[in-house]
Amino acid sequence: MPSDTTGFWTPVALSRDLPAGTAMPARTALGSIALWRSASGRISASADRCPHRGMRLSHGFVRGEALSCIYHGWSYDRAGHCLRIPAHPGLTPPETIRVATHEVEEAGSVIWVAVGAPASKPPRLDGLVALRSLTAFAGIAAIEAAAGAKASPDGLVEIDASTGAVCLLLSPLVDGQTLIHVLLKADAGPAAGIGASRAAESLRRRAEGLQREIAQ
Numbered sequence: 001m002p003s004d005t006t007g008f009w010t011p012v013a014l015s016r017d018l019p020a021g022t023a024m025p026a027r028t029a030l031g032s033i034a035l036w037r038s039a040s041g042r043i044s045a046s047a048d049r050c051p052h053r054g055m056r057l058s059h060g061f062v063r064g065e066a067l068s069c070i071y072h073g074w075s076y077d078r079a080g081h082c083l084r085i086p087a088h089p090g091l092t093p094p095e096t097i098r099v100a101t102h103e104v105e106e107a108g109s110v111i112w113v114a115v116g117a118p119a120s121k122p123p124r125l126d127g128l129v130a131l132r133s134l135t136a137f138a139g140i141a142a143i144e145a146a147a148g149a150k151a152s153p154d155g156l157v158e159i160d161a162s163t164g165a166v167c168l169l170l171s172p173l174v175d176g177q178t179l180i181h182v183l184l185k186a187d188a189g190p191a192a193g194i195g196a197s198r199a200a201e202s203l204r205r206r207a208e209g210l211q212r213e214i215a216q
Helices: 140-147 192-215
Strands: 007-014 022-028 031-037 043-047 061-063 066-068 082-084 104-107 110-116 128-136 156-161 164-172 178-185
Touching (some): 007 128, 022 061, 043 104, 066 082, 128 192, 140 156, 140 192, 164 192
Antiparallel strands (some): 007 110, 031 043, 061 066
16 A cells, blocks of 8 residues: 555555466556566566557567567567567567566565555565455445454455455555455465455445445
8 A cells, every 4th residue: 555755566466367478457546557477477567558559468468578469469578678560570679669667576475566666575465365356446444444444554454254364455546446355364274265255245345335325
C-alpha cells in the first residue's frame, strides 16, 4: 500500500498465475501493465501498449527472453528495447523504439511492481502461502470495516475463518476497486484453502454492500 513520498510496491499478481513463457495483464492504481515471464523464468513488467499500433502487449506471446506483440510481432526485451520488426528482418530497430518498463520483484509467492522509486524491497510475507486473487468493487476502508480490522503498513488484513488463519493482501486500483490476494498461514493445512476462499468471497460481498451504502 502507498506509504511514502518516493514510491511504493504494489502486489499485482500471484507467482502461480504466471508460468514461464506466458504474459498476462495486471492492474495498478496507475492503470494497466503487461506482466510476462521469460522461458528462463525471469519476470518483467512493462507498459501495456505496443508503440507501433497501440495493441495491448499483455495479449502478446513470449518467445525465449522476449515479449512479442500479437498484432505485427514487434519484439521487446526486459529493458523495453525493440529487438525485432518482422516486416523488416534486416533492420536493426532504432533505440528510440522502446516500451516503458517498471521495476518488478517476486517475494512471498507474490509479484510486486514498483510505483515510483521505493526506498526498500517489497515485504517477504514469510509464513504465508498464496491461494488466489479476486477484485472487490469497494475501497480499502470498506474492506477494513467488513473485516473489523485495519490493514498493516504492508497492506495485510487478518481475518478469522473456521479453517485457519487467513490474511488478505490489499492493493488499491482505479475507480475505487481493490485487488485482494488471499493468503493462508503456512501451517493451516491443505484442507484450509476451501474455507479461506469462501471467507474471502463472503468478506468481499460485505465490503461491496458497505461501499454501496456509502455511495448512497
